[in-house]
Amino acid sequence: MSFIQRLEQKSKQIRNEVLDLCVKAGTGHLNSSFSCVEILVALYYGNYMKFNVCKHTDPSRDKFILSKGQASPALYAILGDLNFFPKKELDYFAQTNGIFGVHLQHDVPGVEITSGSLGIGFGVAAGLALAHKLNRESNLVFCLIGDGECYEGSIWEAAMFASHNRLNNLITIIDRNHLCATDFTENIIALESLRDKWKSFNWDVVEIDGHDFNEIDLALKDVRCRKTQKPKIIIANTIKGKGCSFISNEPLWHGMAPKGELAKIAKKELNQEDI
Amino acid sequence: MSIVLQSLSSSQNLQDLQISQISQRDSFWNEMYEIAKKDRDVIVLAADMGAPALDKFRRDFGGQFFNTGIAEQNTITTAAGLALAGKKVYAYAIAPFITLRCFEQIKCLLAMMNIPVKLVGVGPGFSYEDSGPTHHTVEDISIMRILPNMKIFNSTDSKTAKGFARLSYECVNPCYIRLDRQLLPDIYGDQDDFKEGMKTLIEGKDSYIVTTGNMVHSALRIVKDLNNSNMKNINVGVIDIYKLPIDQNLFLSKVINSQSIITLEEHTLAGGLGSNILEIFSDNSVKIPVKRYGLNFNDKYCYKYGGRENMNKQYGLDIETLQRSIQSYIFSIV
Numbered sequence: 001m002s003f004i005q006r007l008e009q010k011s012k013q014i015r016n017e018v019l020d021l022c023v024k025a026g027t028g029h030l031n032s033s034f035s036c037v038e039i040l041v042a043l044y045y046g047n048y049m050k051f052n053v054c055k056h057t058d059p060s061r062d063k064f065i066l067s068k069g070q071a072s073p074a075l076y077a078i079l080g081d082l083n084f085f086p087k088k089e090l091d092y093f094a095q096t097n098g099i100f101g102v103h104l105q106h107d108v109p110g111v112e113i114t115s116g117s118l119g120i121g122f123g124v125a126a127g128l129a130l131a132h133k134l135n136r137e138s139n140l141v142f143c144l145i146g147d148g149e150c151y152e153g154s155i156w157e158a159a160m161f162a163s164h165n166r167l168n169n170l171i172t173i174i175d176r177n178h179l180c181a182t183d184f185t186e187n188i189i190a191l192e193s194l195r196d197k198w199k200s201f202n203w204d205v206v207e208i209d210g211h212d213f214n215e216i217d218l219a220l221k222d223v224r225c226r227k228t229q230k231p232k233i234i235i236a237n238t239i240k241g242k243g244c245s246f247i248s249n250e251p252l253w254h255g256m257a258p259k260g261e262l263a264k265i266a267k268k269e270l271n272q273e274d275i
Numbered sequence: 276m277s278i279v280l281q282s283l284s285s286s287q288n289l290q291d292l293q294i295s296q297i298s299q300r301d302s303f304w305n306e307m308y309e310i311a312k313k314d315r316d317v318i319v320l321a322a323d324m325g326a327p328a329l330d331k332f333r334r335d336f337g338g339q340f341f342n343t344g345i346a347e348q349n350t351i352t353t354a355a356g357l358a359l360a361g362k363k364v365y366a367y368a369i370a371p372f373i374t375l376r377c378f379e380q381i382k383c384l385l386a387m388m389n390i391p392v393k394l395v396g397v398g399p400g401f402s403y404e405d406s407g408p409t410h411h412t413v414e415d416i417s418i419m420r421i422l423p424n425m426k427i428f429n430s431t432d433s434k435t436a437k438g439f440a441r442l443s444y445e446c447v448n449p450c451y452i453r454l455d456r457q458l459l460p461d462i463y464g465d466q467d468d469f470k471e472g473m474k475t476l477i478e479g480k481d482s483y484i485v486t487t488g489n490m491v492h493s494a495l496r497i498v499k500d501l502n503n504s505n506m507k508n509i510n511v512g513v514i515d516i517y518k519l520p521i522d523q524n525l526f527l528s529k530v531i532n533s534q535s536i537i538t539l540e541e542h543t544l545a546g547g548l549g550s551n552i553l554e555i556f557s558d559n560s561v562k563i564p565v566k567r568y569g570l571n572f573n574d575k576y577c578y579k580y581g582g583r584e585n586m587n588k589q590y591g592l593d594i595e596t597l598q599r600s601i602q603s604y605i606f607s608i609v
Contacts, residue, residue: 059361106387114384114388117383120383123351123356127352128359131357131360131362132360134318158349161353165341
């Protein structure tokens, strides 16, 4: 099995686990998690990010800030799979005796910050990146933001701050799934051209298919030897709900988990050979 | 009918109090300069806000000072990131903007995760007296004191401002330091350490004015005249509360034998110091009557100008009105 195939296999496993934990809890942002599974799998299993499960607070680790905290099921499934905490905890997601719920929580091993209120994690990532620069440390800071999150003015405050302070150790990925809770972004307030916006904020911009590991690899492989002072933004075009047809690109499925028969159909679709 | 000005480290009498030669912000940043000289992890993020003493800081510690621009939300988030990486961060702006403008960031990061970023706000109450209600800071104590982990330091004079630099530096929680914009008399001395969070400035046998910030100065004047002039031998004291949350046991031990408490603040009544005192009394079944003096806008923000005293007059918080009102209240109770 090739490197790429292994990552694809892992993505399938993580989607299954995300579905299971959301269905069991009867809640969770399933489609927001599905759009960023490949991105997270690449970071955690693709050797792009340095971390040590046994020493998860090791100061020399790279930091990962999940600014779109509603995608916590995807991150929790991965952290559980990597044994940051007993995997059994996934069964209690958002339930009595559970140690975590729908939005990301900083006290879960492997998690850096509490997020869920949007537009906040990205600035924290910029602050971390600045601290590493000041300390002459080579750690990288990875941050995943949502495209809907880009409506928050604080995203652009941090974007200016990061490029002004030459934070080329800050690698940000936008999960560009084109959807917010109620509608498509271009219907709400048009975000396009996102690429031009970030470029004009003096960021190094690349645009990729966020479900294609070859393209993710092209975007991430040089992050430790970049020859620019600009921070990097990867616009990852994705499908909200990727892997499950009836929740894909469907605004009204935001923040919901399928029940009963629909949960079975979702499971079946996830395990088709050609997802 | 004696006024007992407790032996603060200085032996000043009330009459001798002089307007400070140094602003609270300069006093604070001068001390931070000394701290930052020894600890290169101290970082100042200024949201387009200065002070003469900060110019020196910026000049000498270039890598420890960043101007984040008029972007308070990002100032808090980047401060939190720096602090998570071990930096000791001070975020500095005009008081309403470093609190209300970025309250969500303060709540979700500093309070929820107990990240020890220190917020430094200049201009509590009406101290931006010429600037209108956007620059008045009269709601911040109400909203900041509800945050878990948050410690509030409200400066009384340049000495408290200096002391708060060291106290906040040593504090493992997020802090909000409120520095008055105007030059006020120095009540305290250089030896005071401010660790108790409150100070009985004048002992009161019958009653206390419990106050904070610039209103401490008003209270001292009012009490001096009241105790000197009243015919009933009534003795009123003054307690300066400069740190919140209030140490309840210490506070109750000071006032438990009083017949009444008067609270005085240049802050909205809803949720402010007086409100806090009522909560403490209620929670501890203390039945001392409380009379609150503070701002009640009655649905109309303050668009008055012409100096702080003139503005306070609109709300019955000028010295003359307070003197009359407090005297009549005390006489009605005691």
